[in-house]
Each structure stands twice: as structure tokens, then as C-alpha cells.
Amino acid sequence: MNVADLLDRAKAQGVMIATAESCTGGMVAAALTDIPGSSAVVDRGFVTYTNAAKQQMLGVRADTLDAHGAVSEEVAQEMADGALRNSGAQLTVSITGIAGPGGSEFKPEGRVCFGLAVEGQRTVTETVEFGALGRDKVRLAARDHALDLLSRGLLEPAQN
Template sequence: MTPTDPLSLLAAARARGWRIATAESCTGGLVAVALTDIPGSSDVFDRGFVTYSNAAKIEMLGVLAATLAAHGAVSEPVAREMAEGARRQSGADLAVSITGIAGPGGSEFKPEGRVCFGLATPAGTATETLDFGPQGRAQVRSLARDHALGLLARALS
């Protein structure tokens, strides 16, 4: 299974009897689109949360205002709470989250192209940060989508 192959990813989830949820910020639902573009995905894909604003992260996923204040939206602690919130709110077995700076813009401390990911599974939650660099908004979003699909695929292998 290639990391970005949604068909194989869905088949692996189906074989395990697992359901998937997503929590996306900078990708605006691209991971959910990749999964739901596959006919029959509704037996595996439960729901996607597009939580672009901090208020949406708090209201829909239960991200703590204190976590946002301490770390900012583009951080592994927020990615962790997003993934855990998506899993909790949906009852899914597996949830992936994405929060980042697709660009243009950024800062010295949080540059354009920085994306934080969370993956909540029955065994726990892992986070990571990738710096894709200032490749342009569309490219950063595509790379983030593909990486998130890869995280899901690895969790199902």
C-alpha cells in the first residue's frame, strides 16, 4: 500500500473493522475528500472536522483554550488534542489531525510550510511536525494531505 493510496487504506481499515475520522485545519478537508472520493467509503470513513478557526477547534474537538494560548494553533499539543477530539467525538477507531501554515506568511518561529500532525489510535496518540518549506499554499496542502494519508496507512499496516 502506498502512503497516498486511499483505496488500499480504506480496504485495510475495512479488513480490521475500523472507522476513520479526520480533523483538519490548513488542509481544509483535503484528507476527507481523498477518502470520500472512493465509492463505498462510507462504511469506513465516519466524518471529517474542518476546524480552521481556534473557536472551531475548541467547540467541535474540545481543544483546550489553554493549550492554544500556550502553544499556538500550529503545535504538536494542539494536533494531539485535535486528533483525540476527533476520535472521541466520532467514536472512530483512528483519527488523524493536521494544523499548519500553508502560506503565504509565517514567522521566524513558525515558518511557512510547517505542519503538525496527530494520529489517535486505540493504543494512544502520536504527533509529529514536518517543515515542507515555502513551496506555495497548494503544494504544502497537498504534501500535508499525502503525509496524513500515509500516517493512516501505517497505522493500519
Template sequence: MDVAALLDRARANGVRIATAESCTGGKVAAELTEIPGSSDVFICGFVTYSNTAKQAMLGVKSATLEAHGAVSEEVAREMAEGAVARSEADIAVSITGIAGPGGSEHKPEGRVCFALARRGAATFIETQEFGAPGRARVRQLATDHALDLIARSLG
């Protein structure tokens, strides 16, 4: 992913970006801010590893967490929409998943849920199954996928 080109497209379109990350622990924000001058496009990153942080910082509902669990498209949606609502960003990507080791039969290692929220538009949500290539690899694959979602949203 050419992050500099992504930022240039956001800049050209007047789009400001926020992130809401759980299992990636801020890796998407780190990739965006690695590029000099990104501060005119990248607004902020929320690293909400715990459910309490998801609720307090992004407004994720306890009922959503109880009904679907933190690793769910429903929580990813509320994370992304909360990041847009609680920042000056025009778009926000969210990531919540199981990097490993571990997981369960119902929520296996490597399952990562994403959402991309945009002011005034429907929120896109999806789940990727990265398998169990190890924690570091799942986190990198999720980071790369989130950056690709942002890039695709910019046209």
C-alpha cells in the same frame, strides 16, 4: 498513495476513520470519500479552521492554544483525540499548520503538525517542515502525509 488500498486495509481490520483538519481544509476527507464505498470506513471529518472551531468541535483547550498556538504538536494531539472522542471512529488523523503565504521566524511557512489518535493507544504526534513551495503544494503534501500516517497505522 493508494487510497482504495488504505480503505480496504481499514475495512479488513474493522477500523473506522475520522479526520480533524485545519490547514488542509477537508482535503484528507475528500480524498477518502472519493472512493466509492468509503462510507463503511470513513465516519466523519471535522474542518476546524479557526481556534473557536477547534475548541467547540474538538474540545481543544484554550490554555493549550494560548501556551503553544494553533500550529503545535500539542494542539494536533488534542484535535486528533477530540475527533476520536466525538465520533464513532477508531482512529483519527489531525493536521494543523501554516500553508502560506506567511509564517514567522518561530513558525515558518510549510510547518505542519500531525497527530494520529487511536482508541486505547498512545497518540502519535510529529511535525513536518515542507518548506515554502506555495500554499497549494503545502496543502497537498500535508494531505498526502496524513493519508500515509493512516496507512502506516493500519499495518
């Protein structure tokens, strides 16, 4: 996946992009903005590491966090939707996960939940189990997966 190609396709389609990141701490936004000219398509990035930040910046509901925990597809969906609602973007990706070290029996290290929101489409979510690769590798894998999701969002809009 070539980030420059992703940005070129977004520009050609007149699509602005925003990110909503937790465990990656802005790595997706950084990968996008490392490319010269990215300001034509990158609107903003939300780094919402705490639950309070997810609620304040993206409108994630407290009852969703209480019921499912921060690392869940439900929260990933609300993060992606909140980024769409609170930006000038038409395409957003969200990431929330457990990079490690640690985790639990129910939410192991390497579990990352993603959301992809495309204006006018139903938001899609997925969970990827990267495994206990170590913090750095999980974060890099999550960044790359999110960039792939953005690319897919441009090529094949989410299904209604």
C-alpha cells in the same frame, strides 16, 4: 500510497476513520471519500479552521492554544484525541499548519503538525517542515502525509 488500499485495509480490520483538519480544509476527508464505498470506513471529517472551531468541535483547550499556538504538536494531539472522542472512529488523523503565504521566524510557512490517534493507544504527533513550496503544494503534501499516517496507523498501531 493508494487510498483504495487504505480503505480496504480499514474495512478488513473493522476500523472507522475520522479526520480533524485545519490548514487542509477537508482535503484528507475528500481524498478518502472520493473512493466508492468509503462510507463503510469513513465516519466523519472535522474542518476546524479557527481556534474557536477547534475548541467547540474537538475540545481543544484554550490554555493549550494560548501556550503553544494552533500550529503545534500539542494542539495536533488534542485535535486527534477530540476527533476520536467525538466520532464513531477508532483511527483519527489531525493536521494543523501554516500553508502560506506567510509565517514567522518561529513558525515558518510549510510547517505542519500532525496527530495520529488509535483507539486504545497513545496518540502520536510529529511536525514536518515542507518548506515554502506555496500554499497549494504545502496543502497537497500535508494531505498525502496524513493519508500515509492513517495507513501506518492501520499497519503499525502507535506504541504505548
